[in-house]
Amino acid sequence: MHIDLAKPILEKNDRTAARNRQLFDEKGVFVVDLMASPGSGKTSTILATIQALRDRYRIAVIEGDIASDVDARKIKAHGIPAVQVNTGGACHLESEMIARAVSVLDLDQLDLIILENVGNLVCPTDFYLGEHAKVMILSVPEGHDKPHKYPGVFQVSQAIILNKIDTMPVFDFDQDAFTASVKQLNPAAPIFPMSATKGEGVEPWAQWLAERIDALKAQQAGER
Amino acid sequence: MHELGLMQSVLAAVEESATAAGATRVLEVRICVGEMTEAVVEALEFAFEALSSGTLCEGAKLEASYIKPHSRCRVCGNEYDHDRYHISCPACGSFNVELLAGRDLYIDSIEVELPGDEPVAPTSQGESD
Numbered sequence: 001m002h003i004d005l006a007k008p009i010l011e012k013n014d015r016t017a018a019r020n021r022q023l024f025d026e027k028g029v030f031v032v033d034l035m036a037s038p039g040s041g042k043t044s045t046i047l048a049t050i051q052a053l054r055d056r057y058r059i060a061v062i063e064g065d066i067a068s069d070v071d072a073r074k075i076k077a078h079g080i081p082a083v084q085v086n087t088g089g090a091c092h093l094e095s096e097m098i099a100r101a102v103s104v105l106d107l108d109q110l111d112l113i114i115l116e117n118v119g120n121l122v123c124p125t126d127f128y129l130g131e132h133a134k135v136m137i138l139s140v141p142e143g144h145d146k147p148h149k150y151p152g153v154f155q156v157s158q159a160i161i162l163n164k165i166d167t168m169p170v171f172d173f174d175q176d177a178f179t180a181s182v183k184q185l186n187p188a189a190p191i192f193p194m195s196a197t198k199g200e201g202v203e204p205w206a207q208w209l210a211e212r213i214d215a216l217k218a219q220q221a222g223e224r
Numbered sequence: 225m226h227e228l229g230l231m232q233s234v235l236a237a238v239e240e241s242a243t244a245a246g247a248t249r250v251l252e253v254r255i256c257v258g259e260m261t262e263a264v265v266e267a268l269e270f271a272f273e274a275l276s277s278g279t280l281c282e283g284a285k286l287e288a289s290y291i292k293p294h295s296r297c298r299v300c301g302n303e304y305d306h307d308r309y310h311i312s313c314p315a316c317g318s319f320n321v322e323l324l325a326g327r328d329l330y331i332d333s334i335e336v337e338l339p340g341d342e343p344v345a346p347t348s349q350g351e352s353d
Binding site: 002005125148155188 | 234242245255260262308309320327335
């Protein structure tokens, strides 16, 4: 017997993600999912973002790692609430993990949640978590050819941070070639060159994020 | 991407539908994978074989078809197939395009054996119809 299913494989993840999103919208909390390779400077970028925005917005961080709470402790040391999610070997965050992590945060006291996904340029790509935007970081030492090797992550990202630009003189990184290949894959996404640890180039990125946080707040106020 | 996790969801859904239909065995599972996803068919096949042992799906055939990316140009209205890396409109060169297909990831259909059915050998292709 033939049975037609036409059933999305990620249905369960997507359903929970939609519930997460509904909650974020109701509470007016903008959620950004940050994806990158290990060692590309995700935590440093988050700290720089916190520095740039903490006077204007109430921020929390959800840290996804296979193991350890090193990153969450780094964030908490700056007086920012952080929840550590250990995926226990899984190479990406799933929406159920976010639902659990969010349940320990007071969403009424927040404007922005930054999700730090597991260091990986492949697996997080296809998993919707309920975020408002996926953003990726590529660091200069990884090389300008990465858009060709990992097209998926460049395509799903609404913005792309090019980190560690202070190391440009040391590495053979062709920024024009990088920009051209990103444009091929994802013409709408802005690229923010940055050095998170030096605090260079953080402002345009922070501004991009602030516009989106404000837009969500305005939308939430309009619905009331 | 995470093929083992994906295949767990596939098997759970297939078992549920097959059991609801009163099937004694699943003969074939057809899935569709968009080329723009990060799922790899070989890894899915491996996961299917590893996870299906001892279930209704044991010995079933996994038929995976890739779905070609297909987009529409928002500027000139042209609809076209393309590969993973070049999404711009071939007619006018615009990057302002909308992906219509290619990020798909779904179970299309299954073939199951019911209690009254003529038994079919697990590897047989021959349903005479």
